Amino acid sequence: MAITLDPSENESASKDSKKKHGRRQGMPELIFGDLWEYDPAPETADPRIRQRYDLFIGGRFIAPQSGEYFTSINPATEQPVTEIALANSADVDSAYMAAQLAYETVWRDMTGRERGKYIYRIARLLQDRAREFAVAESIDGGKPIRESRDFDVPMAAAHFFYHAGWADKLAYVAPGRTVEPIGVVGQVIPWNFPLLMLAWKIAPAMAAGNCVVLKPAETTSATAMKFAELLQEAELPDGVVNIVTGAGETGAALTGHPAARKIAFTGSTEVGKLIMRQLAERGTRMTMELGGKAANVVFEDSPIDQAVEGVVNGIFFNQGHVCCAGSRLLIQESIADSFVHKLQQRMASLRVGDPLDKNTDIGAINSREQLDKICDLVESGVAEGAKLYQPACPLPSRGFFFRPTLFTEVTQSHRIAREEIFGPVLSILTFRTMDEAIEKANNTMYGLSAGVWTDKGSRILRMAAELKAGVVWANTFNKFDPSSPFGGYKESGFGREGGRQGLLDYLELS
Amino acid sequence: MTKHSIADDFGAVDRVGIEERVAKFTTRSIKRKSKLWGLRTAVSMVDLTTLEGKDTPGKVASLCHKARQPSDDATIPPVAAVCIYPSLIKEARKHLADSPIKIASVATAFPSGQSSLKVRLQEVKYAVNAGADEIDMVINRGLFLSGEYDAVQDEIAAVVEACGDATLKVILEVSELETYDNVRAASFIAMQVLRAGDFIKTSTGKAGGSATLANTQVMLEAIRDFYLDTGTPIGMKPAGGIRTAKQALHYLVAVKETLGDAWLNSSRYRFGASSLLNDLLRQIHKEKHGAYQAPYYFSEAAESY
Known part of the structure; x- marks a missing residue:
C-alpha cells in the first residue's frame, strides 16, 4: 500500500502539533484504547451483483x-x-x-x-x-x-x-x-x-x-x-x-x-x-x-463540540469524496488551539477500515488514481510547510485507504488551500474578524457550499448573504433534502x- | 456586574447537533464478545435503586441480596452499589457488611431539595454517620434558575465538606434545567468544587424527565473538558429511564468514544436503575445459551412490587 508518509514522520508531526497547540508534557490525556473492542460486524446481505x-x-x-x-x-x-x-x-x-x-x-x-x-x-x-x-x-x-x-x-x-x-x-x-x-x-x-x-x-x-x-x-x-x-x-x-x-x-x-x-x-x-x-x-x-473548496467558518462563540462534529462530518463524510465537503476550516484565532486539539481528540475515535463493517466511519478511497492524487496533494502540503496531523488508527493491509488528515499552519497560497483534494484532508486556517473570514472564505475559484458556526443569529444572516456559495449551512453541514436546491x-x-x-x-x- | 447568559461562561450546546451526535452511537453494532463484555461491565456499574415511600427493611434486604448475587450464574459480578433513603442505611449495612458493594444514600431533601441548607447538611451527616459510602445530593434548581450560580456552587461545596470521606454524586435534575446550555453550565458549577472520584448525575427519577443519551452526552463532554483542563476525573451517573440492555450498551458506547477507556469502570461510571439489571441478565444468558428465558427465570430486584 503506497501511503507516502512513513509512520515516524507522522508521529513527529503529531508531537509537534501538540506542542504548537500548547499541550504541555504531563497534561491529562484521554485513552482511546482497546479495553472494549467492537467485534467485526459485517453486513452480510447479498448484493446480487451479476458477473x-x-x-x-x-x-x-x-x-x-x-x-x-x-x-x-x-x-x-x-x-x-x-x-x-x-x-x-x-x-x-x-x-x-x-x-x-x-x-x-x-x-x-x-x-x-x-x-x-x-x-x-x-x-x-x-x-x-x-x-x-x-x-x-x-x-x-x-x-x-x-x-x-x-x-x-x-x-x-x-x-x-x-x-x-x-x-x-x-x-x-x-x-x-x-x-x-x-x-x-x-x-x-x-x-x-x-x-x-x-x-x-x-x-x-x-x-x-x-x-x-x-x-x-x-x-x-x-x-x-x-x-x-x-x-x-x-x-x-x-x-x-x-x-x-x-x-x-x-x-x-x-x-x-x-x-x-x-x-x-x-x-x-x-x-x-x-x-x-x-x-x-x-x-x-x-x-x-x-468542484468545491468549501469554507467551514467557526466563530469563538459557536457550540464547540457540535462544531467539531460538524467539521468532522463536513470533511470525513464519504472519505471526503464530496464536492461540497468542508475542506477548508476557518477558525477564529482566539479558539484555534483548543479547537484543533478537540478535533484531534475526536479523530482518535474514528474507525477506518472495511466498508462493509457496520462500525466503520471511514471506508476506502474510491480508486488508486484518486489515492495517488490525495497523496500528491498531501505531500505538497508538507513540502510547502504546513503541519500535518494524522491519528494512529490502524489501516487494512490491502485496498486503498488513507488516514483522516489535518493540516495546520495553512495559508491562502498553499496548494492544499486552493485545490480540491477530494479526500479526507482538512486544511486549517485562522481569522481574526468577520470581514477577514468572509474575505478568506470567498478567496477561491469555487463556490459550492459553506458552513457557519456561531451562537449569534445576526452573524449567521450576514455570513449567508456575503458568502458566495450555493449552499450556506448554519450550525450544521452536509445536509441534503430533495426539496432543497443544490448547486454552485x-x-x-x-x-x-x-x-x-x-x-x-x-x-x-x- | 450585569447578568449575562450562562453559556458565555461555559460554552453553548446546539440541540440539533448534540442529538445527531448521540444518534450515531445507537448505530454502533455490538456483537458477540464485545456485547458480553459490555453487558457484564454494565452489571458492575448498576446502582441498584429503591426510592419509594413504601420501602421497608424487608424490601431493602431483598435488594441487597440481589445486589450481591444478581444471578445464579457465578461469573456475573455484583452490582456497584445499592441506592436507598437514609433511614434504611443501617438495614442495608447488615446485609452488605462483608461485600464490596457500596451503600449510596440520597440526601439533601431529595428529590426537590426544597429545605434549608442547614437541614440538608444535617441529613448528609446523618447518612454518613449511619454508614453511607456515597451520598446522592440534589442541586438547588431554584437558585440556579434565578441566576444565583455562586450560591448553587457554595451549597455543593458545603455538601462536599459534610460528606467527609464519602463519595458525592451531584444530581443536576436536568429536566428541570431544561436547556442543554444549562446542563453544561451546571455540570461545571458542580465539578469546580468536587473531588476526584465524585460524580455528576442526571436525574432523581422523580421529576418528569430522566436521563437521555443527549443530556448524558452534554455532561460527558463537560467532564472531558474539565478533566483535560484540571486533571481531575469526575464520574458520570445517568439515572432514570434506562431499562434495557440495548440502551445501556448505547450509553457505554458514548463513554468509550467520548471519555475513553479510563471511564469504562464502576469507579467512574454508574447506571442509576433497577429494572435494567434483569434485562442485562436476560441478554447475558441469551448470549451464552442462545435463547431468551422468561422473566420469572431471574430473581426479582426492585421493580414491580
Missing part, C-alpha cells in the same frame, strides 16, 4: 458493439466485483435513438399522473431492495455501509418520491407560465455518490417528461446497472431511461451527441470546462455541478438540482 453487465438501451440489456468489457474492482480489497460493458459512440448513438423514440411515442405525451406512477413505483422498489443496493454500493465504491444504508439509498429513494409528486403538478412549477419537457437529456455522473447522483439526475428529468441517456462513472457502474434491472421490474416503457457505461471517450460521445437537448454533468471542474467548450457551438442546454457559484457550476429550481432546469418555459 457481467451489458448496456441498458431501449429497455433491454445489450452487448456493446465493440464486444469489450472492463473490470470494476472493490477498492477495499482490490478484488474484481463485476465486468462492465465499454460503450463506443455507436452504442451511445443507439441509446439516443432509443431515448428519442420513447420521448416521441410514449413519454412526452403521457399524462403527468401516469408518469408519476412509474416514478413512485421506482421509489418503492428502491426502498424494498434498500439493503441489497446499500451493500452493492459499498462493495463497488468503498463507502462505509453505515452511509450507504443510512444516507445514499434512502436519499435516492426520497428523490424519486419527491419528484414523482411533481409529475402531475408541473402546471404549478412556474405560475403563469407554460412548461414543456426539453426532450432527450444526456447525463454524466461522478463516482462519489453513484446511486444518489443517478437519482438526482434521473428523477427530475423523468418527472418533467424528458427521456434520458445516462453514463455512470467507470469505477462505480454496478448500482446504476442494478437500477436498470429495477427499471425493468417497474415495467418502465422501453427507452425512457438508457444507461451506457464506459470512461472518458464514452462520456465525450454522450455529451457531444447532437440529439441531446440538454447535458447535465456532475464531476470535476476540469472535465466540466471540456464539456462546455464542446457544447459552445450548439444550443444545447447545460447544467454543471462541479463561480467555477462550481450553474443550474440547480432539487426543489422547484432543479425541476425548472429540466423544463422549457414559455
